Amino acid sequence: xxxxxxxxxxxxxxxxxxxxxxxxxxxxAAPLGNVDLIWGLAALVFGAILLAASMxxxxxxxxxxxxMLGRFxxxxxxxxxxxxxxxxxxxxxxxxxxxxxxxxRDADGLGFYAGPxxxxxxxxxxxGVLPVSTGWSDGxxxxxxxxxxxxxxxxxxxxxxxxxxxxxxxxLIGGMRSAAQMIAYEVPILLAVVAVVxxxxxxxxxxxxxxxxxxxxxxxxxxxxxxxxxxxMLAEMERIPFDLPxxxxxxxxxxxxxxxxxxxxxFMLADYVRALAGSILIVLLFLGGWTLPSYVPAxxxxxxxxxxxxxxxxxxxxxxxxxxxxxxxPRVRTDQLLRIGWMRLIPLSLASVVIAAAFVLVKCVPxxxxxxxxxx
Amino acid sequence: MAADVEQKGRSKPENPxxxxxxxxATAARQFAxxxxxxxxxxxxxERLEDPKFREEVAIRxxxxxxxxxxxxxxxxxxxxxxxxxxxxxLCAFSCPDLCIDMVTVPGGDPKHPKKCPQIDYGKCSYxxxxxxxxxxxxxxxxxxxxxxxxxxxxxxxxxxxMFEIYQRKLPMxxxxxxxxxxxxxxLLDVPLCIGCNACARDCPTECITMLDIPKxxxxxxxxxxxxxxxEPVINDSDCVRCGTCIxxxxxxxxxxxxxx
Numbered sequence: 001x002x003x004x005x006x007x008x009x010x011x012x013x014x015x016x017x018x019x020x021x022x023x024x025x026x027x028x029a030a031p032l033g034n035v036d037l038i039w040g041l042a043a044l045v046f047g048a049i050l051l052a053a054s055m056x057x058x059x060x061x062x063x064x065x066x067x068m069l070g071r072f073x074x075x076x077x078x079x080x081x082x083x084x085x086x087x088x089x090x091x092x093x094x095x096x097x098x099x100x101x102x103x104x105r106d107a108d109g110l111g112f113y114a115g116p117x118x119x120x121x122x123x124x125x126x127x128g129v130l131p132v133s134t135g136w137s138d139g140x141x142x143x144x145x146x147x148x149x150x151x152x153x154x155x156x157x158x159x160x161x162x163x164x165x166x167x168x169x170x171x172l173i174g175g176m177r178s179a180a181q182m183i184a185y186e187v188p189i190l191l192a193v194v195a196v197v198x199x200x201x202x203x204x205x206x207x208x209x210x211x212x213x214x215x216x217x218x219x220x221x222x223x224x225x226x227x228x229x230x231x232x233m234l235a236e237m238e239r240i241p242f243d244l245p246x247x248x249x250x251x252x253x254x255x256x257x258x259x260x261x262x263x264x265x266x267f268m269l270a271d272y273v274r275a276l277a278g279s280i281l282i283v284l285l286f287l288g289g290w291t292l293p294s295y296v297p298a299x300x301x302x303x304x305x306x307x308x309x310x311x312x313x314x315x316x317x318x319x320x321x322x323x324x325x326x327x328x329x330p331r332v333r334t335d336q337l338l339r340i341g342w343m344r345l346i347p348l349s350l351a352s353v354v355i356a357a358a359f360v361l362v363k364c365v366p367x368x369x370x371x372x373x374x375x376x
Numbered sequence: 377m378a379a380d381v382e383q384k385g386r387s388k389p390e391n392p393x394x395x396x397x398x399x400x401a402t403a404a405r406q407f408a409x410x411x412x413x414x415x416x417x418x419x420x421x422e423r424l425e426d427p428k429f430r431e432e433v434a435i436r437x438x439x440x441x442x443x444x445x446x447x448x449x450x451x452x453x454x455x456x457x458x459x460x461x462x463x464x465x466l467c468a469f470s471c472p473d474l475c476i477d478m479v480t481v482p483g484g485d486p487k488h489p490k491k492c493p494q495i496d497y498g499k500c501s502y503x504x505x506x507x508x509x510x511x512x513x514x515x516x517x518x519x520x521x522x523x524x525x526x527x528x529x530x531x532x533x534x535x536x537x538m539f540e541i542y543q544r545k546l547p548m549x550x551x552x553x554x555x556x557x558x559x560x561x562x563l564l565d566v567p568l569c570i571g572c573n574a575c576a577r578d579c580p581t582e583c584i585t586m587l588d589i590p591k592x593x594x595x596x597x598x599x600x601x602x603x604x605x606x607e608p609v610i611n612d613s614d615c616v617r618c619g620t621c622i623x624x625x626x627x628x629x630x631x632x633x634x635x636x
Contacts, residue, residue, distance in 0.1 A: 072407050075416040328403035329396065 006133055006308055010046035014038050017045075047128070054127045057312070058272045059089045064316060065323050072327035099261035107258065108165035115162025116259065116266040122154040123270040126277035131205050133290045133307030143203045148281060149193065152236065155274065156182040159245070163255035174254030177334065178245035181235055184341035185242075189232035191349035195225040195356035196285050209289035221359040225352035226286045228345050230321075233278045235341065238271065240326035244337055279318040280311065287314050451502045452521045454495055455548060456538035457514035458483070462580035463491040464618035467506035467515055475499035476506060481535050488577070492535035497523055504551040511616035518546040560632045562610050562621060568629035571606035575621035575630060583614035584621060 015038055022029030031037075063078065063086060070077030078085025103112050129141070129148045141147060156179040163175025197203060199222060200211040235242040246254025256267045283289055290307030292300060301310070332340065417423070458481060468476040475496040484490025493506065493515065507516050518541060525531060576584040586606040608621070608630075622630045 068407075071410050071414060072403050074406060074410045074414050076414050076418065079418060324400065324403060324407070327407075328399040330399075 006049065006305065007042070007046060009305075010049060011038070011042040013045050014042035017041065050127055050132075051124065054124065054273065054276065055269075058269060058276050059093070060086075061272050061276050061316075061319060062089045064319065065326075068320060068323045069327055072324070093265060096262055096265040101261040101263055104167060104258050106167045108167070111161045111165025112258075113263070115158050115165060116256075116263045116270070119155060119158040119162070120266045120270040120273070122151060122158065123273040123277065125151050126273070129205075130277060130280050130284065131209070131289075132280070132311055133305070141204065144205045145193065145197075145203050145208065145285070148205070148277075149190065152274070152277070152281075153182065153186055155236075159255050162259070166255075166258035168258050170252045170257045171255050174245045174257070178238065178255055180334075181238075181242065181244060181337060181341070184338055185232040185235040185345070188228050188341065188345035188349040189236065191346065192225040192229040192232065192352055193285065195222055195349070195352045198353065198356040198360055205284050205289075209284055209291060212288040213291035213294055221355055222286060222352070224348060224355060226282075228349045228352060229285065230282060231340075231345060233282060234322065234325065235337070237275045237278050237322075239275065239322055241329040241332055242337060243331060244334055275319065275322065276315065279315045279322070282318050283311060283314040287318070289314075450519045450521065451504050451517045451551070452519050453497070453517070453523065453533070453541055454493075454507065454538050455516055455518050455542035455546065456492060456535055457542050458492055458535055458539045460512050460514040461490070461492045461535075462512055462616070464511060464580040464616055465491070465620060466509040466511060466616070466618045467493045469619070470505040470509035472503060472505060473499045473501050479535065493538075494532060494534050495538070496532045498528060498531040507551040511618065516548045517551060518548055520546055560617070561612050561635060562615065562617075562619075562630055563633040563635075564608060564610075565629040565631065566607065568627045569607055570627055572626060573606065574624045574626060575608050578620050578624045580618060580620060581614050581616055583611040584608045585611070 018032040018038055018041060022032045066088075067077040067085070078088035081088040081091045103109060126148060129144050129151060131144070159178045160175045163171040163178070196208060200208045202208055202211070238245055244254075246256065256264060259267060290311040292310060300306070303309075463478065463484075465478055468478055475498075476493045477496070478491040479494045480489045481492045482490075495506075502517070504517055510516075520541065523531065571586065573586055576582075576586050585608070587609050589605055589607050591605055610621075619632075622628075622632070
């Protein structure tokens with residue numbers, strides 16, 4: 001069996017594990033050889049690998065941002081723990097583990113503790129839905145993209161719960177801003193996604209990615225939708241031009257003012273988990289996911305785990321653009337933020353839907369000619 | 377006025393593409409510039425005073441960095457040549473932070489102990505006045521800047537420690553400010569002097585000699601003078617104007633002035 005995808009790795013590990021147990025305890029060999037059992041264990045292993053990989057990738061994303069932001073500011077970023085500071089964030093995480101977690105006297109205990117936990121857990125749930133390579137199609141859903149966006153929009157609820165229950169004016173203001181901002185930017189995001197759905201004719205992320213492989217200049221008619229989606233994602237992730245909920249210059253630390261130690265680490269981690277998931281979502285929807293255009297040599301996509309490699313490369317490039325935006329642009333005001341969301345992005349996203357519909361009707365790009373192999 | 381400002385703002389509409397594009401271009405330029413090597417120095421591993429690094433910086437900046445420029449005139453830890461120190465106390469006098477104590481060092485004769493400056497770097501502001509005031513040029517500042525220590529007591533550098541720094545032959549920064557020569561000399565108020573020898577004893581340069589003066593018989597009706605017939609004579613060319621003699625004089629008969 002050729003190991004080409006992550007699922008193959010998990011299946012191989014499950015087979016090897018059950019085979020080893022069967023070899024050690026011979027009477028169990030026959031029942032352990034059951035295909036369904038192997039499949040179930042492989043799914044578990046796959047989930048564990050996915051969780052660990054997403055966590056490690058999240059921490060590496062923080063490292064990537066620190067190093068890249070350093071270059072933007074003509075400095076080096078983390079340097080000393082590990083090679084070029086690769087292990088610095090692990091050290092920081094260990095430090096947060098050792099810290100005392102305390103609750104303000106008048107804070108509501110349930111919300112205070114449940115908020116960050118639910119925020120992190122729902123953020124990690126994204127990776128169960130996002131396909132990272134072809135091998136993940138075993139767990140795919142017909143409406144996986146919709147489910148991903150629904151999970152993505154859980155966040156304001158938990159942010160608001162934790163902000164309200166920490167009984168602090170800065171937290172409350174930050175939580176309210178967060179809720180207002182996320183609701184304002186959900187609408188253009190979903191409308192921009194409608195444009196993708198119109199072109200690809202499917203809500204399944206696997207299908208959407210495979211459509212892009214056949215049709216490599218996918219992003220041309222969807223440029224407007226992509227700009228709207230990226231802007232909305234910036235607001236959803238609360239990254240710098242839109243980081244009003246935790247504007248450290250005006251609100252102390254926004255909705256996580258009262259959190260310290262491991263609970264703060266939950267928030268920090270969940271923010272970057274969302275950044276990673278959002279970047280992956282952008283790659284899947286607009287940049288071809290784990291595929292490369294069909295005209296590139298097959299050798300580039302045939303090595304083991306090629307899909308994950310290309311997906312992560314594109315993801316890090318997209319995140320690099322986010323860091324670039326963070327390094328360059330100042331924070332917008334609340335009224336500007338809401339005006340951009342409601343009065344600029346929503347018309348633009350509606351226009352992108354119209355463009356996509358017209359494109360599907362004509363099935364042609366004026367410069368590049370007609371595309372016969374399109375779905376939809 | 378406010379309406380004017382608003383009118384001005386309205387007359388020049390901001391281009392949204394320019395607002396976003398200009399900072400992005402600036403950031404990208406900076407990123408490309410520092411991608412290979414940022415300007416910061418990885419301090420414990422790279423040092424500014426490293427000649428290789430200096431050449432590299434000079435090449436990259438296109439501006440040669442000569443001796444005495446940029447970091448050669450850095451004012452760091454002092455180097456003290458204990459052998460040439462004359463214990464004149466001028467460094468301690470000139471110190472604005474009162475961080476210099478004169479401590480006894482071995483080497484002087486028991487009657488005339490040798491005292492050298494001991495500097496508390498916890499208080500020192502690295503102004504260089506002491507180095508400037510030193511008449512013998514034995515106290516100068518080096519470019520050494522690594523002073524951090526977990527103990528406060530280790531911030532006090534004894535003369536021996538600064539002598540060790542001197543012996544390492546670090547790049548020195550002898551601070552000598554251009555200034556008019558001190559015209560003042562030490563003058564003697566003759567009638568007050570009691571010839572006690574304190575000034576000659578404590579003079580660091582031994583430029584004061586006690587000369588016998590002829591005995592003068594008291595005039596009728598006058599009390600005999602208190603002096604014991606010796607009087608300091610100061611060799612102006614050897615004097616470093618440290619003022620030790622003035623401070624030790626019990627009768628305050630020595631003072632600053634000009635020979636007229």
